[in-house]
Amino acid sequence: MSGTRSPQSGLTRRGFLKATGAAAGALGLAGAAGMTTADSWLAPTQAHAEPEERVGYTFHYRHCQCNCHLKCTVRDGRMVLVEPNEWPDKRNETICLKGISEIQHTYSKERLQVPLKRVGERGAGEFVEITWDEALDTIAEKVKETQEKYGPEAIAIQTAVDSLTTFLPKLLKGQEKPHRGIDIGLGNGFSPALAESGQQGASSNEVTDWKNAKTILNVGCNMLETCMVTARYFFEAKEAGAEIITLDPNFCTTAEKSTRWIPMVAGTDPALYLGMITIILDNEWYNAPYLKANTSMPFLVKRSDGSLLRKNPVDDIKQSGSDNPFMVWDEATGSLAAYNAEGVNPALEYEATIDGETYATVFKLLKEGQKQYTSSWAAETTGIGEDVLVEITDKYANHGPSILSFGFGGGEKFYNADVAGHAAVLLATLVGSFGTGIPGWGAGAYVNAYQKIFGTGKLASWPLPTECKTASAPKASVDYRDEKSGIRFMWVQNGAFQQIAGNQNRTNEWAKTLDFVVVQDIWHTPSVDWADIVLPVCSHFEVDEEIGFVRALRGHVLLQQKVLDPLFESKTDFWIDREMAKRLGYGDALPESQEELTRFQLEKATDKALAGITLDEVVSHNGVVALKNQPDIARSYGNQTYKTTSGKIDLYYENLVEYGQALPQYEAPHEAFEGNPLRDTYPLVMTQRRSKYFIHQNLMDASWLRQHYEPTLEMNPVDMEARGLESGDVIEAFNDRGSFQCACVATEAVRPGTTVIVEGIWSKYMTAGDLQNVTNDAANPRGKALAKGRVTPFNDTLIEVKKA
Ligand SMILES: Nc1nc2c(c(=O)[nH]1)N[C@H]1C(S)=C(S)[C@@H](COP(=O)(O)OP(=O)(O)OC[C@H]3O[C@@H](n4cnc5c(=O)[nH]c(N)nc54)[C@H](O)[C@@H]3O)O[C@H]1N2
Ligand SMILES: Nc1nc2c(c(=O)[nH]1)N[C@H]1C(S)=C(S)[C@@H](COP(=O)(O)OP(=O)(O)OC[C@H]3O[C@@H](n4cnc5c(=O)[nH]c(N)nc54)[C@H](O)[C@@H]3O)O[C@H]1N2
């Protein structure tokens, strides 16, 4: 930064007094102006005879999936103690090192203190301090200019889960979350069969149901670090006798605590599932009555073009349903019948010629297609022994109830993720995992299960003028950085745009071509340096009124209340929304206060889980109240109800016929596959993982955590020896996209040929470069046809490593 005060140089007297309120004056804190960073806030001070102490309640960040509710003690204006708050359901009273560290991290020297305006080249991180009015007026002007010149869809607003305002994207009428391919890879293949419309890939039951399972296959999910509040239920299941088998290229924390770890080759998850499907079919371990009654397996497919047979022909495959039902072969009458006709007994395996065309059931096509995916092929592809594959398939199919668990990392971050997701839902359906209500059966990503099924506790949404709605990302674009996205103005309201895309050099080149970039954040993350205007935001501990945001998670209503006054010149996300609304001519459209908003969201909600819950009640319970009318353990698709076209589990994806993926067909990863000639130059796969210490880029600057973790590339000793490396050496990791430097460490926990690094590390903490410089961003063309677009194949990355 030039021409402005550095974060360390202190805060104005005015700012400080505002930040600490009356207590500062009354107690006469010494050296007030210097107490702006963790170091100075935490320096020994004179003991006061009568410290002023109070307690405030808030929730922590959510992107680590936990959103823990915290009880915070504030002494003489400083937060000095963070503890788990009391919940009606005691099992939720959790906190981890991340939460405790906020005593330091909230006051980090990386806090953005004042609004900033760029003065150097974009990306150089040179700023001057400006007033809030100047910042917001400039932005409003740019918004209007962009809207007039290119239309509102030229503005993209990046949101994530930690900022709880929902107004900005609608006020700007721009694209929210333009095509960026995150957390949708497996779900793209998994969710259409069940018509899960919320979080793609969401699990069909809660993790609390694991204790009722006998066999749990956990494929590429490190939930003991990535959803730490589920640990209790993981161990509950283990103690109840479930066999938890983790399949992961690396001996992650969750593998270590599982009953068994089965290492596998990264990127081969589709082969694992396809191999298991073959074993189930060959041994007739599937649940035939279930498949007949509840799935599209008996539907008839025209062999010549792959279309499903309906009662009446259609021009568009979307035209079906009860008016124009799919057809099956009825064994009761020996004739064609609508799948949903009274008393129909559909044939599972059947083939017939009708009007000169051959039709076969989906199940028959599946069996034929699976012939190529033998168990020995799957064993060879995944690196899992064939006997082991048969053994775990037997357990999964015949020693249930069984759970199939995957993550949002791991195999999700490969080019072929939708194939894996599709094969996973097929596998889970073959053994009857969904909709039976039998405890302990389920499948999906449990890393976001917060105990209650996705969508429970839906808050009322504040109505805005009808013209205030978001634009959808243009169909033609598959990546927010391609020309077809039409983006000219990027507002990073929550999240970091260098972080959410692979191949950072491409992101940076694109960022240079934009007309305007706003970054709204709490800390000075690397993306901040790419902003034209930087807006400093309050942490989750700071609100400018008594009431903050509300959300319903983990079976409870959780309220944010004031712990601290806004630090420095920071403002709440809500305040920024209101100020923008005024400047864009919607001054009256937003609630007056967060309290008004929160009261509305709670008290106008129609969800029975929120029935009768008032804001006053939540406040009187220190911010945590249990949802109403909740089952002990939530399970989706009760009584076999699916919102699919047929109302059954639709496993045959007619929209993917042209890609040869109506039923899942193996596809190798984009880069990280055996036999790729690129491997001669870049022989190592670079997988990424999350860490219990950080939430992506958030908390990277928490020095109490950073003392336990230095950025390292984790490598197998064999690969290190071959390169003359020893633990602690600084290495350069590189490929055609770019490079980075950091220390390496030898560990047997990593498969030979594979490397691991924690994603999200700020470039300034690397020796040089950024890990995002090397990650793969290739867009699978099939992405266009998938519900949520293409996935970013971060893990599908080859590198070479040498001593720096
Ligand atoms: N503490 C913390 N928790 C978080 C987050 C965080 O940043 N910090 N982020 C949240 C977010 S946004 C997400 S998306 C989730 C992700 O949650 P997870 O899915 O648990 O994510 P990861 O830790 O990236 O990867 C899980 C495992 O996949 C393995 N893996 C890598 N490649 C493959 C492969 O090809 N096949 C298989 N089978 N396994 C593979 C890795 O070794 C790793 O152990 O975590 C959430 N929770
Ligand atoms: N190489 C690589 N890259 C990846 C991944 C990978 O596996 N490998 N994983 C990808 C995945 S799955 C995900 S989900 C993304 C996550 O990427 P992001 O969405 O960018 O991650 P977050 O940490 O959730 O949010 C980032 C910023 O929000 C700020 N923030 C926190 N709370 C608030 C708030 O209340 N208000 C505002 N305004 N800001 C706030 C934090 O300071 C942080 O800088 O990363 C992706 N990037």
Ligand SMILES: [Mo]
């Ligand atoms: Mo994610």
